[in-house]
Structure formats: C-alpha cells, structure tokens
Amino acid sequence: MASEALVQLFHVYKQYAGEGPALADATLEVGRGEFVFLTGPSGAGKSTLLKLIFCAEPATSGQLLVFGRNVAKILPRHVPPLRRAIGVVFQDFKLLPHRTVAENVAVPLEVRGLAPRDVARKVAVVLRSVGLELKAGKFPLSLSGGEQQRVAVARALVGDPALLLADEPTGNLDPDRTVEVMDLIEAANARGTTVVVATHDRSLLERYQRRVIALESGRVISDGDAFRRRAGS
Amino acid sequence: MASEALVQLFHVYKQYAGEGPALADATLEVGRGEFVFLTGPSGAGKSTLLKLIFCAEPATSGQLLVFGRNVAKILPRHVPPLRRAIGVVFQDFKLLPHRTVAENVAVPLEVRGLAPRDVARKVAVVLRSVGLELKAGKFPLSLSGGEQQRVAVARALVGDPALLLADEPTGNLDPDRTVEVMDLIEAANARGTTVVVATHDRSLLERYQRRVIALESGRVISDGDAFRRRAGS
C-alpha cells in the first residue's frame, strides 16, 4: 500500500533536560497510507515520538522528516500548516474545559477558516460516529472518562487529516467502544489517512494484524509487519 | 472475609442537571475487607458511583451509608475526615501540576498533619513500590501517561486507607505494569483495605477472580462473586 514515506526518522535522539534519553537512535519510516501500531512499556518513549512528529517537542539530534520536510529545522511559522495536516488524539485528551463538546471538535476546522455552516455539518457527522450526538452541548468536565476520550478522537478525525497520531486512544473505553473507535480509525485509514496508534492494549495488536513498532527505553526493539514477533514474549 | 458493611447503597439515584439519570435505583453493599470490581460500558455510571461514595457529588435520592454514616445528610465539616479514610485513584489522575511527584504523593499525609519525617519515609516507600523512585523530584507534566497514573495510585495508597476507590487505575499501563499495580492493590487488600476498582479491562476481571458489579446506563445489571456471569457476553 505504501511507497512514499510520510514520516522518516534517522538516528533521532530526544533527551529532556536532566533525564536519560526518552528516545535513542530511533530510525524508522512510515509510508503514506500505512497503519502502524506503536507499543512498549510505560515510559518507553511512545508519546515522545509522537510529540516530535507534530513538532510539540524538538528532537535533540538526528533527522526527522514529516511530509518530506525536515522538522528539526522548521521555522515557527511553518509549524501551524504542518499541524493542520495532522490529527492528534492526546493521551490526556487536552480538551478545552470551557467549550462545549461541539466547540471542542470544531476547533481544528475553525483554525482552518472553514465557514461556520460547514463546520457545524462536519462536527455533527463526526460526533454521531463516536456516539456522542447527545453530548454536543455538554462541557468536557461533565462527561465520563470514556466520553471525553471519544471527543478527543472526534476532534482528531474531523478534519480528515493526512496523518493521524493517536496516543492510547482507547485506554478509557470498554471493549465494545474500543472496537467502534478502532473501526473509525481504520475507516479513515481506508480513505487514505496515514495512521500511527500508540497503545498498550495487546488485544488491539492481535485483533488488527498491522505493522507493530515496539519501543523500550527509547529504543526501537522491533519493527514487524504484524504482531507475530511479540506474540511469543 | 466480609461481614460488616463498609459501603451500602439503597435505591440510590443520581441525576446531573439536564441529564438522564447517571445512576438509577442502585442497591448494593460492599463489606469490610472485600475486593470488588465495578465494570460497565463508557458512561455507565462507574465514576459517578465512586464520586458519591467519597462525597464528591451528592446523591439525588436514596440512602448511601459509608462507614455506617449516612452521607446523604453529611455536614460539610464531616466530609474531610471521611475522605481521609478513603484513598482515591482518579480516572483523570488529578495531580497537582506545580508540585513534584513526591509532594503530590505527600498531600494526603500532610493533610493528616503527619510529621515531615514520617511523610518523607512513607512517600519514599510507596514511590519505590510503583517503580517511580527516580521520578520523585519531577513534575507530573514531565511524566509519561503511565507514570502519572502510577503517581495517582501511589497517592491513593500512601495513607493506608480503610477504603480504596480506584477508577480505571491501569488504563494507561502496559500489561506488566498493570499486574504490578494490581498486585499492590491486592496487597493493600490483604492488609485489610477494602477495595473497589472500576475498570473496562476484561483481562483484569479474568485474572483476578473477584466479585464483579456490572453497571449499564446507571443500573446494576449483575453482581456476582466472580467474572463467570459476564464471561458469556
């Protein structure tokens, strides 16, 4: 499916001030249209890798190309357009507490300057797809944990991004909801979105036989076309 | 193991303003020393039930006894002593962002007026038990999601509470860490702490054969001594 590379890392290191390396000598490639799982124990560097990709953190050294652009040397004014092409499900959701669910989901569209009518239509569609059409007018803090997580997923998907980075997008969801959300992400992938999902959930890796990149202590310890390799551990 | 009831609900309803009931006609009992799982789909009312128990929300109707005290009619000044006997792992962690990990974990002890020396000792022990001894001086926002979750678990356990309410305490943990944390909670239970764990993770229910209370749309739909009942669904 993939030929052109959308994300390329060459010997990327990331060291937070006063810490050991969170990412060490990471080299990998994600092709356009791919669906990749990122796994590894707590603190392995999964979120850090995703943060580097959407320029929330700078790499300490190494080369990191996103959409063919070297983001190690990216100018501040080139960051917003890049981020607008990426949908992110944050591990801690990062919802705006004083905006309704619908307003939260609308932000990526408003940022792009879409007309209010189009925004409303798209938001309604995506909220229905995550089963939150009845919560559109509620505030995030009055939602259950799983509902908040689905709002985060909806916000990431609403703009039909070229690249979707989902950090533990089902950690607060029951098995049925998990399958629903993962099916949504698969559907986006089928429409052409490149997907990277960071997760601990082995059942996901087993159910969706996709390429799995495993990190440990910041290093890529395996990169296989499916879950086979880890099944033994 | 259990005889005396620590938590008793009789026909408890909880309705948030402008919503359908989050909890409807809930009647159940948790005995002293018990270990109970609370499960159910996203939005079923698990977190709401826990919030009622530690008086973060008032019940709309019904009777709710905690430690034999009717918390439906509790005076504001009786709430803090009650909460000090309860350890809570919040679904969204609720860590203080401007305090270090050690300071966060110390709060429940400081609130009790423990001497600084005792506080430091207990904090060090519990942080070691969740594998975060090296992160004691870090701030929560510079931790990975799983590390934050373990800080939340450490804070709940540090005071050796009579009752532990853990809301999805392993949602951000890899399988190995999950087992470690659950073993900690089991150990606390063995020392006499009554435990209620809300979770979606079926593998937990299977691994730890304990009483499982299942909620759906705010109603208790099953209450069994182990996971048997749900295994078929």
Added chain:
Amino acid sequence: MVLRPLSFVRRALEAMARGPFMTAVAVGTLFVALFTTGLFAAVLGGAERLLAAWAGDVQISVYLRPDADLPAAARAAAQLAGGREVQAVPPAEALRRLRASLGPEAAVLDGVSADVLPASVEVRAPGISLAQARALAARLQAVPGAADVDFGNAWLERVEVLLRRLRWAGLALFGVLALATAVLVSNTLRLGVYARRDEIEIMKLVGATDAWVEAPFLVEGVLQGLLGGALAVAALLGLHALLAPRLAAAVGVAAPLARAEVVPPALVLALVGGGAALGLAASALAVGRFLRKP
C-alpha cells in the same frame, strides 16, 4: 487559510461570555483605574479653575489723570468691560477707603485733602481667570483719561505662583497615578491570559497560528477597555451631576463647575480611548508572553 475578522470579534465575545468572572474582574479593574485617574484629572482641572476663579474675584482700578472726566471714563470702562459691574470712585470715596485700609496708621491722613488722590473707576470681575484679568486690565488702558490700571496684583501674583506649583505637584502625582493604573490594569489582564494559557497551548497544538490565537485576546482587551472607560465616564458624569450643584453653592461660583468644564470631551475621549489602548497593549503583552514560548 481564510482570515475572518468578524469571527475574531465573535470569538472574543464568546470568550467574555464564557468567563464572566474574569471579564468582570478585568472590566472592573479597568473601570476603577480609569475612574480614579479621570476623577483625579477632573478634580485637578476643576480645583485649578475654582482657585483661579476664587482668587480672581478681581477688582481692577483704573486711576484717572486729574483732568479726566469721571462719568465719561466710567461709561467707557463699562463698555470695555462688557457688562461687568463698574463703579466710579471720586477722590473723597478713595480717601475714605484708604483710611479704612490703613488701620492703626490712619492717623497719617488726618487733615489730608481728598483732592490729592486721583479719581478712579473700579471694575469688578468675579470668577475670571488671571489671564482674563490681565487682558481686561490691558483693554481698560484705553479708558479716556486713564493714568494707571491696577488689579490686586501683589495678591494675584502670589496666588499665581501658588497655582503654578500646585499644578506641577498635581501633574506629577497624576503622572504617577496614570502609570500605576497602566501597570495594575496590565497585571490584571495578564493574569486573565495566564488563567487561559492551557487554552492557548491546545489551540496551537491543533494548528492555530499565533495571529489566530492572539486576535480574539486583543479584541477582548479593546472591548474591555472601551467598556471600562465608558463606565468610568458614566460614573464621573453621575458624580458631577450629584456634586456640582452643592459645590457651586458652597463655593459661590458655578461657571467653572459646568459639566463641559469638569468632564470635557477631551477627558471623555482620553478615558475611553486610553482604556481601549491600555486593554489592547496589556493583552498584546500578555498573550505575547505565552505565545512566544516554544
């Protein structure tokens, strides 16, 4: 990306409605600060005019040459003084007054004939400023037969010096107050932005440009400034309506207390415009602080 200026105003209004507490605090702070500054300016100006008016309860004496025609001079003076109270003072009256003013030394005048004193015309001009008094005195030089024009100069000069010093002290204090106002208001708006730094961060993470994030804050700052300034003006006008009649009665002069004098359009403009500028500058500084972070 399409920039929609109107959407910024909409977003600013939404933000204000969303955070009524912060909005109230910001507008309240702007109001209090601008009101105090405006009150200070109004009182300063008013006091100066009042003092001038009161000190300038001016009596101008036009001393005539011995050969002058007193009634004719009085008529000319009345014309030149434009309807003010004019009194002809013949030598006998002048002597009487001099005697009264000398007090214990009046004995020197015993046996003095009134004829040695010049006749004069006195013009009373209550409530005019020093400058006006001077101008009027200059005009009165044209009275036929006028030898010398005198307006209670020693006293007036002294008052003038006093007023000048007061004005400087007042202006210096006003400067400090205006500066303090600016600092306090910008501190408050800065805290308001600070409380919303998470929001700023999240919007940037989903692809917002700095300008897109910043614009509503600036609009908000301007709106809050306008609102605070308008409230300050309203309060000043209210206070004026309440106090001016009593004050005028107590002081005995009304003209310098007229609304257009105490709260002149320039002050209204300064308060509303200054409020808006302050709100804008403070917001820009505050948001900049959080935007320019990595």
Added chain:
Amino acid sequence: MVLRPLSFVRRALEAMARGPFMTAVAVGTLFVALFTTGLFAAVLGGAERLLAAWAGDVQISVYLRPDADLPAAARAAAQLAGGREVQAVPPAEALRRLRASLGPEAAVLDGVSADVLPASVEVRAPGISLAQARALAARLQAVPGAADVDFGNAWLERVEVLLRRLRWAGLALFGVLALATAVLVSNTLRLGVYARRDEIEIMKLVGATDAWVEAPFLVEGVLQGLLGGALAVAALLGLHALLAPRLAAAVGVAAPLARAEVVPPALVLALVGGGAALGLAASALAVGRFLRKP
C-alpha cells in the same frame, strides 16, 4: 488531626516560590498600589506643610504706644520671639515704607510729619505655621509699650481658607484612591487564587479541611502585603532622598521636607500594615469564594 502553624508558613513560602509569576504580579500590584497611595499621602502632607510654611513667611508688627521705649521694646521682643530676626522701626522709617506701599496714591502723604505714625518692632518668622504665627503674635502682646500686634492677617486668613479647601479636596481624592487601591489589589489576588482553584479542589478531594487549604493562602496574602508595603516604603524613602534636597533648594524651606515629616512613622506603619491587612482580606475573600462552593 494536628494543626501545625509553622507548616502553613512553610507551605505559603513554597507556594510563592512555586508560582514566581503570580507572586511577582501580586507583590508588584501591592507595591504599585501602596506606593501610589503613600506618595499621594506624602505629597498631600508635604504640600500642606510647605504651603503653610511658605504662606507663613510671616512678618509680625508690634505697634508701640507713643510713649514707649523703642530699643527696650525691641530687646523684649527679641527675647519673646526666641532668637528670631527682630527689627526696630522708628516713625520715619515707617513713613518711608508707607509711601512706598501706597504707589500712585502716595501723594496723600506729601507734607505729613513722621510723628503721627507709631514706632513699631518687626519680627520676621520665616517658615512657621499659621498656628505658630498666631501663638507668637499673642506672646508678643507682652512687649512693654505694645499697643497692637499685627501679622499680615488678611493674606494669611485667605491662605488658610485655601489650605482648608485643598485639604478637603485632597482627602476626598485620597479616599477614592485608597478605595480603588483596595479594589484593584483584591482583584489581582483573587485572580491569583482563581488560577489555583484546581489545586484547592484536589486538596479538598484528598481530605483537606477548609482551614488547611485556606491558611497558606492567608499567610501568602499577608506576606505579599508586607513585602509590597515594605517596597513601597523603601521607594518613598528613596524618592525622598532624591528629591528633598532639590525641592528644599527650590522652595527655600527645608524643615517641612525632613524625612520624618514627609514619610512619618505613621505613614510607614499604615503602608506596611495596610498592605498586610489588604493582602489578608483579599486572600480570605478570594479563597472563601472557591472553598464555599460545593
């Protein structure tokens, strides 16, 4: 539960260290507000004393009876006036001065003999207050042969009225300023607490009592108030040290500009104590708002 008062101070200091931005804004706001208020008070007091001193560049004339002994009276006056400049004015000198002062009307004095004027003793008392001038004049009644004691009363009375009015205007403005200061400072501290409302909520959720949550905020408010007040006092003293010499030179009187007069201990206490009280009250109000929520 053991309450540890010292732990509250420790926690307050920790909180201030943890949020240096908020602390800086709070202390800065208190400083600016208290400094402005204090400056206003100091200038008000200083201006009043200066004006009084300057207006009171008093010259007291003791008119003697015709039979009095001028040199003896002068000696007595010098003693009563306690070392002030005393000048004996014989009738001839008095006539010369009167002539000079009459200006265009001096003609009335032509041919008048000096003997009709009383001799007098003049006491110059630069820089004394009106009250002091009055007291001195009363004492000088005791000069042997004194008929009448006169101190430039007309002018002084007028100045006295002026000063009284200025004082009222100044006090009214000062009241508004102090109130505004209190409002602005409490707004700022309130926003500071607002930014930490999550912290308050979390601490209550893990079992903290209201008092336990509140105490460090109160301590913090007091500490910030003390700090802001101390800084304001320091700034006032610095400004005084800088300006007083120049001002004294410009105005010609130094005594009313002495440090203990301009920044008296009462003002220092009012600023530091007022800052602390303000910090305490504002914090208590602000925390109460968030604690009393369900």
